[in-house]
Amino acid sequence: MTDWPPADPTDATAIADERDKWVAAVRDHAGQIAYQLARLEGGDYGQRAVETDRGEWTVKYEAGDLEYLRFDPSRGDAVYVVSTKQPPEPGPLAEALADYDAFVAGFNDYVDSLDGLYDDIPTSFPDVAPTDGIVAERDRILGEVREVCDRIAAELHRYEGGDYGSYATRVADDRWELKWEADRASYLRVGGSNGLYLLSQYQPPAAADIREYAPQFREFVGAYNDHVAELEADLEPIEL
Known part of the structure; x- marks a missing residue:
């Protein structure tokens, strides 16, 4: 039998704090994406998926605020980087953060693809017939x-x-x-x-x-x- 008591468990506070710092930073940044989506799609509720080489990101918003940000990697389980429930585990979070820049770039490409969407729409319209x-x-x-x-x-x-x-x-x-x-x-x-x-x-x-x-x-x-x-x-x- 080994000596008792065994060695004290390693303090995970630093890792948890580091995780929470990253989650807070992503929440603030992805919240801007949620706000822009709400303005673009013209509704209080909605979501949009953005594909990257490593997987797919889903940003969901409610009343213009970020509700959750989920990363579905090509292999492995999905991780909620930001949610209203418990924070993600450090390992899956690190994997998701490695692809976060690609997610933002994909969202920006989506917005850029809409540039000029209304260029060919006439700005003058027929007169409205009166109903008097x-x-x-x-x-x-x-x-x-x-x-x-x-x-x-x-x-x-x-x-x-x-x-x-x-x-x-x-x-x-x-x-x-x-x-x-x-x-x-x-x-x-x-x-x-x-x-x-x-x-x-x-x-x-x-x-x-x-x-x-x-x-x-x-x-x-x-x-x-x-x-x-x-x-x-x-x-x-x-x-x-």
Whole structure:
């Protein structure tokens, strides 16, 4: 049996400190690459791989900051030179650092390859066609629909009482529903709960939808008038 206690373990503090110094330096430098990538690719998140003779580097960024830098050597296991987890082992780190200059050169070559990318793009563009006419026509049609729906809402409010109500009928196999509040129409919807709002308190429908359903609005009004006529027929004269 050998003498006890054995020799003290070698102090690894110096090597660990040296490793941490290199990792910090690479983090600062590769962080500039991450920032440039974020600007170039126009997003908060992304990554790019750069190939070298010895392997492949992957730089990933988040919100413009370096998230990790990984080196995949042609032989051997990948090493995260910079990451949010534990630092790399000294041996794999040294192997990666030996190729770091090639990684930076590869990234610079990528950026240089984009130089002149926009040279042949014209700086003048065709005039944009105004939409004033079609918007005015849309607003005119919807304004007339709104006026009629408000009149219907006022009549239903007067007849049924209460502050809220609705009238629904079918036109061309579609369910049309007019929802009213007091004497004003809240919405006119075509096609059930997931249908198209021909009138609403939000944005107007698309031009194609107005083109399809506005002509059918006359049938909706006709159905309402028939509904009123039926109600009037139910009111028989009363003799005292």
